[in-house]
Amino acid sequence: MTTIHASCIDELTAALGADQVQTGDDIRRLHGTDSSFHPPALPDAVVFPETVDECLEIVRTCIRHETPMIPFGAGSSLEGHIMALRGGVSIDMTRMNAITRISVEDLDVTVQAGVTRRQLDARLRPEGVFFSVDPGADATLGGMIATGASGTTTVRYGAMRENVLSLLVITPDGELVRTRSRARKSSAGLDLTRLFIGAEGTLGLIVEATLRVHPTPEAMVAAVLSFGAMEDAVSTVTEVAQYGIPVARMELADELTIDMINKHFEFDMPVTPTLFLEFHGGEAEVASQAESVREIAQEHGLQGYEAAADEAERRRLWRARHGAYEATKATQPGCEVLTTDVCVPVSELAASVLEAQEDIAEHRLKAAIVGHVGDGNFHVAVVLDPDRPEELVAAEEFHDRVVRRALARGGTCTGEHGVGYGKSRFLVEEHGEAAVGLMRTIKEALDPHDLFNPGKGAQAA
């Protein structure tokens, strides 16, 4: 343990007990390791608050000792968000997992930060409502808020920014702040809610959130569309968006991804560029949306069309699509995966994806493409052998090229994974010095001693 934080940890242990303040190697390793290729960076201790008051006590104690705090949810970050780059205390929010209020009438719910997406889904299902943001991983809601997560349903229902009404946060002053009422809309002062969404834990600790939920659609149908060429799949996406067909999900996978999914999840989809779609609405509406999309796809050389209206089949299909990362890792035991996350205007999507494919071929990378292409967001998952450091160098160089091309096309380096410390090097290039300077000014004003998740986000750029 870094002795510099020992007295802080002693004080926390005296206050909360040994069960809630742990310093064992295994627990620290678990909390200093995310789901990415980034090397671990261990905290000095892991604390497990169970109440808002305990959260307040932890934050105030760390402030007094100038000990860094790193909020921790499910550890499903892909950009090193939870790494304790300067030691300090990992605040594990998973015991703060109560769903404290459900209003079907107002279509909103209040959850503690440690509630996971699947936990919320299971609780809401019998109520006839659902929370729409689905990044695939069983992340905590607090983590999804902190990274500004989105996922497969964003094309229809928006990302976290559009689905969080209000937050309860503890600021670097040690104050408990409710950012906003739970009214559907408000113009009452600065938008503190959105300031904390995507701030990656650098401005405070999120302890509770009030979220929008949506009525469960009368009908939901998924469809898998196979194409002969990537251009055809992407052109279909662009046209569906332009016609304003309100598809609920519209996902792209390349041949390699389909092949890996087939093997890992025992599917037998044609190994071609593929779109996964989902339609929500009344029975007639869903049928009409599906028919419109099929017509558009046929004009772009549709080769195969499989629909899944049955609930179990639909869920199995999306588990497979969401399992692309898992399937990728399974192809090569012990491998690591570097995942890019650029998002470009939809009109630039076809060129961006084709350039990525050419680059993969030219540099002989083992890399698969999936994407939330209705939003212009796609991932390239590059498989790495950790024992061959030159592969990481090549993957990072590829990442740089993918990002530079996206920026030149009016896009962003990260559509949903966040900056962490893995992408901080791109921020000045993306936003310019003045914009990043503004972000730093806000961070310094709110957290002058840089105690909340130091070394992450725009502040690290």
Next chain:
Amino acid sequence: MTTIHASCIDELTAALGADQVQTGDDIRRLHGTDSSFHPPALPDAVVFPETVDECLEIVRTCIRHETPMIPFGAGSSLEGHIMALRGGVSIDMTRMNAITRISVEDLDVTVQAGVTRRQLDARLRPEGVFFSVDPGADATLGGMIATGASGTTTVRYGAMRENVLSLLVITPDGELVRTRSRARKSSAGLDLTRLFIGAEGTLGLIVEATLRVHPTPEAMVAAVLSFGAMEDAVSTVTEVAQYGIPVARMELADELTIDMINKHFEFDMPVTPTLFLEFHGGEAEVASQAESVREIAQEHGLQGYEAAADEAERRRLWRARHGAYEATKATQPGCEVLTTDVCVPVSELAASVLEAQEDIAEHRLKAAIVGHVGDGNFHVAVVLDPDRPEELVAAEEFHDRVVRRALARGGTCTGEHGVGYGKSRFLVEEHGEAAVGLMRTIKEALDPHDLFNPGKGAQAA
């Protein structure tokens, strides 16, 4: 003219010429008067930039002279946003009125801040797309961004926060900042875009914006539903929201509003509590939505139903609904109107509206109720004789009661009009000292000399 700012204005005149820097009484009065009951507060001069470079020159000159700057759009504010409370320079953005880019493919457009809503609407119509936010007034887009405006279509398409992709702003450092790329989504750093939306000009000057647009629906049908009692109308709203019927607009008007609209716009609607709805989608979808709503309304004592599918009739109807404020002012020549703007969770709407009605009756106010009730937002327009100051006192007391009741029900003092200086007294009560303190910290960090729209928003609380 306040001599303290004379040298700043001289310098601006030397740089831009007399046509672009005006100090006449009439022009100053026009720019120091909004559309509300608030007394005028005149700037020392009005400047009319025509380019981004001129905007930069104006801001940098004012910073050097520590002269306050008040961004000005259409002057349609209802909360004193454009009042020059400490003198200084009104920056009239109306000559910055170019629509600089339209992408039907990406469903986004870039506009200068002085473009008005109707100007954009007219330009987009032949392209088959539309910008959804419609507050009624022909405001500038810059003004709508600054106040975090919303309006009749928010229930389906969201408010400004959901429809602005990126901003070009000049900060109180005199730096030009692009807040974000125009990708559909991004997690690349703090959400500067949303920080400026609703900041009411207190954090900088918005010069350009990239906005989302939507494909024009195949079919649009409006309907007017008359009810015997306010409870019936509001219960219908609540149930439509719960069923997730994606109505494009859902507006409430009370008897007095209908009476005033009938007289001012030559309609002959039944003088009863009334809902104005609009349905967007394919022909079949629109018919099915309308039928579902009608069924729900019939269970709640629907008395009359009139549909308007014809484009001219539909536009005439919405002009009348949006003209409620104008119609209210027309009932009593020379009158002023104080408008409340609370927004509550939808489940609290019926009680809130009924309490407002009882309060109006008890205090014998002349006051009409309209509202964007699909979002839980409603306005009470209180008619005032400016020669009877006791009426303003009574109206302000009523306003206080309406807001206190809304806050007790989990709502906000302003759903869309913003704080200006008319509502700053409510902010601490709504958000608490710590949250308002956070807003002040951000303002002080970005604008330490309080040059941008001083005395407004949360900073004035």
